[in-house]
Amino acid sequence: xxxxxxxxxxxxxxxxxxxxxxxxxxxxxxxxxxxxxxxxxxxxxxxxxxxxxxxxxxxxxxxxxxxxxxxxxxxxxxxxxxxxxxxxxxxxxxxxxxxxxxxxxxxxxxxxxxxxxxxxxxxxxxxxxxxxxxxxxxxxxxxxxxxxxxxxxxxxxxxxxxxxxxxxxxxxxxxxxxxxxxxxxxxxxxxxxxxxxxxxxxxxxxxxxxxxxxxxxxxxxxxxxxxxxxxxxxxxxxxxxxxxxxxxxxxxxxxxxxxxxxxxxxxxxxxxxxxxxxxxxxxxxxxxxxxxxxxxxxxxxxxxxxxxxxxxxxxxxxxxxxxxxxxxxxx
Amino acid sequence: xxxxxxxxxxxxxxxxxxxxxxxxxxxxxxxxxxxxxxxxxxxxxxxxxxxxxxxxxxxxxxxxxxxxxxxxxxxxxxxxxxxxxxxxxxxxxxxxxxxxxxxxxxxxxxxxxxxxxxxxxxxxxxxxxxxxxxxxxxxxxxxxxxxxxxxxxxxxxxxxxxxxxxxxxxxxxxxxxxxxxxxxxxxxxxxxxxxxxxxxxxxxxxxxxxxxxxxxxxxxxxxxxxxxxxxxxxxxxxxxxxxxxxxxxxxxxxxxxxxxxxxxxxxxxxxxxxxxxxxxxxxxxxxxxxxxx
Numbered sequence: 022x023x024x025x026x027x028x029x030x031x032x033x034x035x036x037x038x039x040x041x042x043x044x045x046x047x048x049x050x051x052x053x054x055x056x057x058x059x060x061x062x063x064x065x066x067x068x069x070x071x072x073x074x075x076x077x078x079x080x081x082x083x084x085x086x087x088x089x090x091x092x093x094x095x096x097x098x099x100x101x102x103x104x105x106x107x108x109x110x111x112x113x114x115x116x117x118x119x120x121x122x123x124x125x126x127x128x129x130x131x132x133x134x135x136x137x138x139x140x141x142x143x144x145x146x147x148x149x150x151x152x153x154x155x156x157x158x159x160x161x162x163x164x165x166x167x168x169x170x171x172x173x174x175x176x177x178x179x180x181x182x183x184x185x186x187x188x189x190x191x192x193x194x195x196x197x198x199x200x201x202x203x204x205x206x207x208x209x210x211x212x213x214x215x216x217x218x219x220x221x222x223x224x225x226x227x228x229x230x231x232x233x234x235x236x237x238x239x240x241x242x243x244x245x246x247x248x249x250x251x252x253x254x255x256x257x258x259x260x261x262x263x264x265x266x267x268x269x270x271x272x273x274x275x276x277x278x279x280x281x282x283x284x285x286x287x288x289x290x291x292x293x294x295x296x297x298x299x300x301x302x303x304x305x306x307x308x309x310x311x312x313x314x315x316x317x318x319x320x321x322x323x324x325x326x327x328x329x330x331x332x333x334x335x336x337x338x339x340x341x342x343x344x345x346x347x348x349x350x351x352x
Numbered sequence: 353x354x355x356x357x358x359x360x361x362x363x364x365x366x367x368x369x370x371x372x373x374x375x376x377x378x379x380x381x382x383x384x385x386x387x388x389x390x391x392x393x394x395x396x397x398x399x400x401x402x403x404x405x406x407x408x409x410x411x412x413x414x415x416x417x418x419x420x421x422x423x424x425x426x427x428x429x430x431x432x433x434x435x436x437x438x439x440x441x442x443x444x445x446x447x448x449x450x451x452x453x454x455x456x457x458x459x460x461x462x463x464x465x466x467x468x469x470x471x472x473x474x475x476x477x478x479x480x481x482x483x484x485x486x487x488x489x490x491x492x493x494x495x496x497x498x499x500x501x502x503x504x505x506x507x508x509x510x511x512x513x514x515x516x517x518x519x520x521x522x523x524x525x526x527x528x529x530x531x532x533x534x535x536x537x538x539x540x541x542x543x544x545x546x547x548x549x550x551x552x553x554x555x556x557x558x559x560x561x562x563x564x565x566x567x568x569x570x571x572x573x574x575x576x577x578x579x580x581x582x583x584x585x586x587x588x589x590x591x592x593x594x595x596x597x598x599x600x601x602x603x604x605x606x607x608x609x610x611x612x613x614x615x616x617x618x619x620x621x622x623x624x625x626x627x628x629x630x631x632x633x634x635x636x637x638x639x640x641x642x643x644x645x
Binding site: 055058059062064065066068069071072073075076078079080082083084086087089099100145148149151152153154157160161163164165166167168170171172173174175177178179181182183185187188189190192193196222226230253254255287290291305308309312313318321322325326328329332333336337 | 360362363366367370371373374375377378380381382384385387388391399400401402403404405445446447449450452453454456458459460465468469472474475476477478479480481482483484485488489500501503504509533534535538559562563564565566570581584585588589607609612613616619620623627630631634
């Protein structure tokens, strides 16, 4: 609002201003309103603009580019001018053994990670909660969080070194028991245990933070009255702590299911090789090989679109379930 | 948390068993790093023979002098610093103003803008359209492409926006009375009050930049521009097949294993240096933005 310099006295000035306001807002159209607002608050939009423009340029333009999943894409014609071919790429994908295998592997690896990876951080948090020596607890936490911050290249490097047939520690130990060296990373049957184990090793500590926070929120009076009743620590853990953090556990489970297809494929790219494709190749590594390495952009984009749509549906379903079940939703 | 003064015998056994289990898990988290560090300082012969278990065997720093004499190591290290510092500053330059604007109640279409940010967290076009878009924008093989192309993340914006929303309006009233505009309110009121949240976001950016390898590997062809992680991948994955490198191994005090280990140690050190800061903030960060959108 512009304040006008006026010397005719306070009350008149006020009246004039009010009248102006009243006139202006008698029948303000939506456009006028927005225009006025923009003039007053332009600074806010200037602050917002870079982020929105960035999103449009780097994330929403590729969504427009997704149409090549339905086109016979050629680099020279570009996204918009390549001819439409309907669902042909999807027919090709679902007729391809490689894609079906990648899909199965994705689901299988996700389920394995869920079954083994989900409980570990919860158990870890419960165990940390029972440690009374604060120095021990702090030190242990500092160490188990660390692998989360180490890059996948380094983690893969450690895995490759540790499992190497000639110098690796794993084979050295097996040798003590008279087992012949195994070249683990070339054996298809070993890929999944190694991969799932590695991701649990890397992330379980860090993921326990959420549960530790939930445990910290449990009312101490519950424990105090349990102590009075003579409960053991074991009983308190299962009868007080676990039920109290159940909502957090359920939410984390739902998030986890929602992100099922997000197998950490960067790690897979680093660890797999043609000999282990049969168990290791997931949808994202398939896209990487077909699209970025093989140049079949349109087919790979179709596989990506399929993946993204399924993921989107999973997240949305997870959220709805969460809303109904725990009255807590992600958004 | 329960403070225990009275222990039954069962409790004592439970506490001790628990300590042992935690100890085992902790050792399993720490051991691989000790193993790699020891390997990097062992002689190539002992490493090849699989004799290194806990401490260096046949102590030598030859692997390090081999790594440090490699020009590509320094080039990629320098590049990683450029991407990390440039990328983090770029991210903050987008995220702080964006999150502030999204936190203002008077922002017109606020729900729409917020949805536009959040949607990118649930649905992304995937790697092929993203790659083709970067190519169309002429951002392949460029420092600027890596720095700008990954500047904004919906998660970080929402994390910071939630923090800004939690700051009571009363803090800015004095500044408003003095006629401060939006830029001044953000700069003088919100940013000083949000130091922990901004530090959290900055540290997330630093870690993801330092560790990022996939897109750098895809988008950069020019060897002179690759970051450390891509170089590291080359060394670990491909050096064992590299004949030129293999020819230097004869009579050398290092081996493929010790060189890989030495380079791993060199690239972990900066993360270890900022780890105390990370620890201070990430607890907060994960709880600020983690569960609630």
